[in-house]
Each structure stands twice: as structure tokens, then as C-alpha cells.
Amino acid sequence: MAEVRLHDISKSxxxxxxxxxxxxxxxxxxxxxxxxxxxxxxxxxxxxVSGLDRASAGEVFIGGQSMAGLTPAQRNVAMVFQQYSxxxxxxxxxxxEFPLKSPLLKTPRAEITRKVAEVAEILQISHKxxxxxxxxxxxxxxxxxxxxxxxxxxxxxxxDEPLSSLDAKLxxxxxxxxxxxxxxxxxxxxxxxxxxxxxxxxxxxxxxLDQGRLVQFGPPREIYERPxxxxxxxxxxxxxxxxxxxxxxxxxxxxxxxIGLRPEQIExxxxxxxxxxxxxxxxxxxxxxLSFKNHDLTTVTDAHTSLKSGDIVKIQPLRPFYxxxxxxxxx
Amino acid sequence: xxxxxxxxxxxxxGAFTAVQSSSFTIEDGEFFMLLGxxxxxxxxxxxxxxxxxxxxxxxxxxxxxEVSQKPASKRDIAFVFQMFALYPHMNVRKNIxxxxxxxGMPRDxxxxxxxxxxxxxxxxxxxxxxxxxxxxxxxxxxxxxxxIVxxxxxxxxDEPLGALDAEFRERMALELRALHDRxxxxxxxxxxxxxxxxxxxxxxxxxxxxxxxxxxxxxxxxxxxATTFVARFIGSPAMNLLDFDGMVGNGTDHxxxxxxxxxxxxxxxxxxxxxxxxxxxxHVRLDDAAGFRGRITATEYLGTTQIVTLDTPLGPVKARxxxxxxxxxxxxxGLGFDPRSITLFADNGHALLSVAxxxxxxxx
Numbered sequence: 001m002a003e004v005r006l007h008d009i010s011k012s013x014x015x016x017x018x019x020x021x022x023x024x025x026x027x028x029x030x031x032x033x034x035x036x037x038x039x040x041x042x043x044x045x046x047x048x049v050s051g052l053d054r055a056s057a058g059e060v061f062i063g064g065q066s067m068a069g070l071t072p073a074q075r076n077v078a079m080v081f082q083q084y085s086x087x088x089x090x091x092x093x094x095x096x097e098f099p100l101k102s103p104l105l106k107t108p109r110a111e112i113t114r115k116v117a118e119v120a121e122i123l124q125i126s127h128k129x130x131x132x133x134x135x136x137x138x139x140x141x142x143x144x145x146x147x148x149x150x151x152x153x154x155x156x157x158x159x160d161e162p163l164s165s166l167d168a169k170l171x172x173x174x175x176x177x178x179x180x181x182x183x184x185x186x187x188x189x190x191x192x193x194x195x196x197x198x199x200x201x202x203x204x205x206x207x208x209l210d211q212g213r214l215v216q217f218g219p220p221r222e223i224y225e226r227p228x229x230x231x232x233x234x235x236x237x238x239x240x241x242x243x244x245x246x247x248x249x250x251x252x253x254x255x256x257x258x259i260g261l262r263p264e265q266i267e268x269x270x271x272x273x274x275x276x277x278x279x280x281x282x283x284x285x286x287x288x289x290l291s292f293k294n295h296d297l298t299t300v301t302d303a304h305t306s307l308k309s310g311d312i313v314k315i316q317p318l319r320p321f322y323x324x325x326x327x328x329x330x331x
Numbered sequence: 332x333x334x335x336x337x338x339x340x341x342x343x344x345g346a347f348t349a350v351q352s353s354s355f356t357i358e359d360g361e362f363f364m365l366l367g368x369x370x371x372x373x374x375x376x377x378x379x380x381x382x383x384x385x386x387x388x389x390x391x392x393x394x395x396x397e398v399s400q401k402p403a404s405k406r407d408i409a410f411v412f413q414m415f416a417l418y419p420h421m422n423v424r425k426n427i428x429x430x431x432x433x434x435g436m437p438r439d440x441x442x443x444x445x446x447x448x449x450x451x452x453x454x455x456x457x458x459x460x461x462x463x464x465x466x467x468x469x470x471x472x473x474x475x476x477x478x479i480v481x482x483x484x485x486x487x488x489d490e491p492l493g494a495l496d497a498e499f500r501e502r503m504a505l506e507l508r509a510l511h512d513r514x515x516x517x518x519x520x521x522x523x524x525x526x527x528x529x530x531x532x533x534x535x536x537x538x539x540x541x542x543x544x545x546x547x548x549x550x551x552x553x554x555x556x557a558t559t560f561v562a563r564f565i566g567s568p569a570m571n572l573l574d575f576d577g578m579v580g581n582g583t584d585h586x587x588x589x590x591x592x593x594x595x596x597x598x599x600x601x602x603x604x605x606x607x608x609x610x611x612x613x614h615v616r617l618d619d620a621a622g623f624r625g626r627i628t629a630t631e632y633l634g635t636t637q638i639v640t641l642d643t644p645l646g647p648v649k650a651r652x653x654x655x656x657x658x659x660x661x662x663x664x665g666l667g668f669d670p671r672s673i674t675l676f677a678d679n680g681h682a683l684l685s686v687a688x689x690x691x692x693x694x695x
Contacts, residue, residue, distance in 0.1 A: 281550035
């Protein structure tokens with residue numbers, strides 16, 4: 001396993017700039033998740049590290065070595081894509097053996113067998129090894145394509161939304177599984193997603209991308225509790241953070257244009273009146289949609305609240321965030 | 332406005348039974364969810380309400396009138412599909428006008444009506460645009476406009492948000508619900524997404540393999556599942572279900588889990604053999620003094636809360652607790668359960684009645 005370092009990377013496709021001056025270090029053994037909406041540059045970053053694309057400027061280092069001019073095969077990276085592209089005419093075993101049979105690697109037969117059995121065990125697909133790849137369910141096929149990456153011992157695993165085509169339950173299971181595989185192997189993962197739950201639950205570090213710029217990089221808890229901007233704050237947290245005019249609840253710090261309130265930063269039962277517009281019982285919690293001085297906000301309350309639409313509830317900010325006019329956090 | 336009554340409705344396709352004798356009532360003005368995994372019969376049920384499929388047996392009443400064998404055109408309903416089928420060669424106004432024009436409504440009336448609906452949906456500025464260049468959300472709004480413009484007694488929606496990405500789906504869900512609250516028309520909505528169902532629905536029917544598993548208000552179904560299927564399907568993470576050997580009867584107020592006495596709501600039914608102990612993750616607390624023990628195998632940070640997975644003698648258990656609590660993978664700790672929230676299930680998967688769940692399960 002190895003550290004991956006991006007140094008002042010930019011990438012343009014014609015007139016369109018996909019990445020601007022991105023510098024980032026993925027520490028050896030880290031699980032780094034790149035988070036951002038469609039078009040933020042996540043996949044481009046992954047492709048530059050893999051060598052599928054070439055940067056317009058800047059350099060990629062893997063294990064301290066410059067990757068300039070090296071092909072994907074020479075970089076020793078393993079990729080998993082959203083769309084599992086398995087060889088349909090091969091069995092699960094043959095699919096998983098395939099990367100080890102590469103003439104570049106010259107892996108001994110016994111070693112191939114041992115490695116495939118070991119990975120199949122981890123992914124709980126041992127009993128499917130002799131099935132045709134096409135005879136599997138979607139979740140199983142994705143496990144095989146993850147397995148095909150894991151049989152190798154690459155410098156870094158690159159994964160592009162590997163779970164997004166799976167159903168919710170399987171996604172939740174595989175999240176935990178992938179995280180424990182990564183931790184047990186001590187592997188370096190660079191993982192792309194637009195799913196904030198995946199980012200929060202799996203990452204050791206999250207890189208928040210906004211239109212080709214890396215705007216914040218740190219542990220999920222740091223990004224949740226100390227976001228650098230409105231944009232970064234909005235990437236994590238369900239329901240979404242409320243952004244309101246700074247002075248809405250009273251005096252605001254100098255220079256503040258917006259106040260940011262996550263649900264737990266809204267204290268209920270004290271402060272000023274707000275109107276309950278809608279109550280959503282989600283089971284483990286209840287969401288309140290409130291109207292406060294003609295602004296909408298959303299917060300969370302006890303699952304069995306007796307509040308209903310039309311009720312008045314007092315609210316006040318509790319250790320809120322403040323942002324300046326450009327959206328940068330100042331408090 | 333419409334009340335819809337489904338009575339013993341059954342649908343067979345050859346040897347395959349898609350829906351087995353379903354009965355439930357959708358009250359006038361309700362936002363009603365048909366929820367279940369793919370193949371559970373929810374879409375078939377919706378299509379029978381619409382008149383796109385005819386039931387093999389049973390009755391469907393819309394406002395007291397039996398319509399089960401009537402064609403779709405004779406029922407006062409509007410259908411919104413997952414794939415918004417707009418006419419690509421027409422602009423937004425023509426797309427929304429289409430149902431009214433084909434009914435023969437005078438042009439000035441059509442114009443006024445379309446303007447009103449576009450105002451409700453916030454798409455007035457798009458009326459003269461071709462539908463080709465619209466975003467996914469705007470296309471869905473146009474499709475909704477075409478349904479609303481007819482003032483139908485009832486809207487039927489088949490996963491209308493299924494094709495949208497997560498962030499946008501959230502916003503459209505709120506918008507749809509707000510729209511419903513303004514118009515007040517009965518809405519029947521099919522989804523496989525339990526969160527969407529909980530969030531938007533006044534009532535939910537949970538289906539599996541063509542069978543209605545449970546019918547009721549979202550919070551009641553979440554708190555007091557009628558079957559282990561519902562317990563697993565609703566909630567994320569799902570309810571913890573721990574199999575154990577035991578016996579309960581009238582008046583029982585505790586069970587033994589791996590030699591630990593655990594309090595449960597007072598039972599008013601009995602069973603013995605393999606039983607299942609059901610507890611929601613937020614009702615499990617890490618309590619070192621508790622006798623039932625587990626080893627922490629994973630933690631998932633979620634902002635305000637975290638999910639902690641533990642290996643116990645009865646299998647894995649997930650606990651939802653505050654993210655300020657420090658937990659270390661590999662540590663062993665005790666698990667306490669909120670005694671008021673426990674459901675026990677018999678080995679056929681059905682919940683056993685207790686003083687806690689009887690009100691919900693006997694009236695659902």
C-alpha cells in the first residue's frame with residue numbers, strides 16, 4: 001500500500017475546466033472519499049490517479065514516485081466502477097483470477113488459487129465461485145467486481161460509486177463490509193461518491209469538491225462540525241443545514257451575512273415563536289418543517305412528539321455557525 | 332375528491348398470483364403509500380385502481396361506485412409514471428394543455444387553466460419552452476401539470492421520483508406533498524423506498540409477495556410492526572431481530588436472552604419454541620452494567636448520531652447512539668433495551684400481542 005499525492009493538478013477538457021489547482025495527500029492506509037455533486041470533478045480526479053486521463057498541469061505521486069508518463073497498468077492501481085463489467089462467458093472464479101493471470105505479474109498457479117479463495121471468503125461469495133458471472137444477482141456481481149480488485153495487491157484502490165447501483169439494504173451491508181476490509185488490509189482507498197452517508201460512515205478523510213476545487217479536506221466529523229463554508233456545510237447532514245439571514249434571531253457577529261443551523265443547533269421550547277407547517281414521522285425521529293419570520297426551516301424532534309401542523313413552537317439558535325456574504329464561515 | 336375501497340382484490344397472471352386477496356380503504360384526501368420490494372404486487376394494485384388491469388376477483392369502489400371492471404377512461408383519475416412521458420415535439424404549454432384540448436374544452440378556458448396550474452407548480456416561465464431542454468425536475472413538474480390540469484378525483488403515481496438523484500428527490504418529495512396539501516385530492520403513490528413512504532404518506536400499506544403485511548399510519552407501523560418482514564423493511568438500519576428459544580404467555584413481562592433477564596411489554600398472547608426479539612437500534616443503549624453482552628465490530632458516523640454494530644451471542648445487533656459517545660472497535664460492552672419498545676414475534680413471523688402493540692395491531 002502507498003501514499004497518493006496530488007500536486008497542483010489542473011485538468012481541462014477543451015474550454016471546460018474540470019479541476020483547478022488541486023493539491024491533496026491521501027495518507028498510506030487512509031480511506032479518502034471524494035464528495036460532491038455531478039460535475040464537481042470527483043471522477044476526473046480518480047481517472048488522473050489511475051492514468052486513464054492525463055492532467056493538463058501538475059503531478060501525481062504514488063508511493064513517492066512521480067506517475068508522469070506511466071500507463072494504468074504500470075501504476076499498479078486497482079479500479080472498481082459503478083457498472084460492474086464482468087466477463088459474461090467466464091465463471092466467478094475465472095473473473096476473479098483474471099487480473100492475477102496478467103503476463104506482467106507472473107503469479108504462480110497455487111498463489112492465484114489461494115488468493116481467490118481468501119477474497120471470496122471475505123466477500124461471502126465462496127459458494128458462487130463456479131457459477132457463471134451472469135447467473136448472479138446485482139449485488140453479487142458487484143461483490144465479484146470488488147473481489148477482482150481485491151485479489152491484487154495494488155498501491156491504491158480506486159473506486160467510482162461502486163455501491164450506487166445496489167438497493168438500499170445491500171448498500172448498507174456492503175458499506176460496513178468495505179470499511180472493515182479496508183481497515184483489515186490497511187489498504188489505501190480513494191473512493192468517489194455523491195452519497196453523504198457513504199462519505200460519513202466509511203471515510204477516514206473526506207475531500208469536498210466544488211466545481212473542480214478542493215474546498216475542504218479532513219475527517220468527516222471535522223467537516224460536519226467545523227465546515228469552512230456554506231457549501232461544505234451543505235454536503236453533510238440530513239436534513240440539510242438551514243441557511244438564513246444572519247440577524248434573523250437577533251444580533252449577529254460583525255461581518256456575518258448568514259446564520260447556519262443544523263437541526264441540533266436549534267433549541268426548542270425557548271426563544272421566539274415559529275409555526276409548525278408540517279410534521280414528518282420518520283420512525284426513529286420526527287422532522288418539523290417550521291416557518292419563522294417568513295423563512296422556512298427544518299429541524300428534528302422526538303419521534304413521538306405531539307406537535308402537529310398549525311402548532312406554535314419556540315425556537316432559538318444553539319451555538320450556530322455564521323458565514324460572511326461570500327459563504328465563508330467566520331464563527 | 333374520492334374515497335377508494337379495495338375489497339378482497341386478487342390478481343392472477345396465469346399460474347402466478349400477483350396480488351392475493353387485498354383489502355384496505357383509502358380515505359378522501361389522503362396521501363396513501365403502496366410500499367414494498369419489487370415484485371410485491373404494489374404496481375399491479377395501483378394499475379387495478381387505475382383500470383389498466385382488471386382484478387381476477389374482488390371489488391374496487393371509488394366514491395361508493397363499484398368500478399373494478401370499468402375501463403380506465405370511465406374512472407375519474409390521473410396517472411403519473413416514473414418515466415415522465417412528455418410529447419417531445421410540443422412545448423410545455425401544449426403538453427399540459429393536451430388532456431383538456433382532447434376533452435374539447437374551449438381555448439380560452441384551456442389557457443386560463445394551464446396558467447393556473449403552471450403557477451401552482453412554479454413553471455410559468457417555462458410555458459413556451461420546448462420540453463427537450465428541460466431538467467429532470469422540470470420535466471417531472473410538467474408531467475405533474477398534465478395530471479393536475481384535469482382536476483381528477485384522484486391521482487395515481489408510480490414511483491414518480493424514482494429516476495431523480497437523492498438530493499433532488501428530497502426536494503421534489505416536499506414539493507409533491509405541499510402540492511397535495513394545497514389541492515387536497517386523494518393520492519395513491521407506489522414506492523419501494525421506505526423513507527419516502529414514511530416522509531410523505533398519511534397511511535402506508537406494506538406489501539410482500541402479493542400479500543398486505545400491514546396497513547396503518549407511518550409511525551405506528553414503524554413502532555409496532557405486524558410481521559418480521561415489516562420490521563426489516565421499515566427503518567434504516569432495520570429493526571434488530573434476535574432469535575431465541577423461549578416461552579411467553581398471558582402476563583409474561585420478561586424473556587431470557589443468553590441467560591440474561593430482559594424486560595418486555597406485558598404479553599397478552601402466548602407462544603413457545605423459536606421466538607424473535609425485535610428492538611429498534613435507537614432503543615438499544617450501550618450500558619456496561621447490563622448482563623447481555625456484545626463485542627463492538629463496527630461504527631458508522633452519521634453526524635448527530637452513530638450506528639454501532641456489536642456481535643452478541645444471538646447475532647449482530649445495531650445500536651443508534653449519540654456521536655459524542657466514544658466507542659472502540661474490539662471492546663466488549665453490555666446492551667440495555669428500552670422495555671417499552673420491544674416486539675416479540677412467533678416463528679411464523681407474526682408479532683405476538685402485548686399491551687404495547689395491541690391497539691395498533693388489532694385495529695390496523
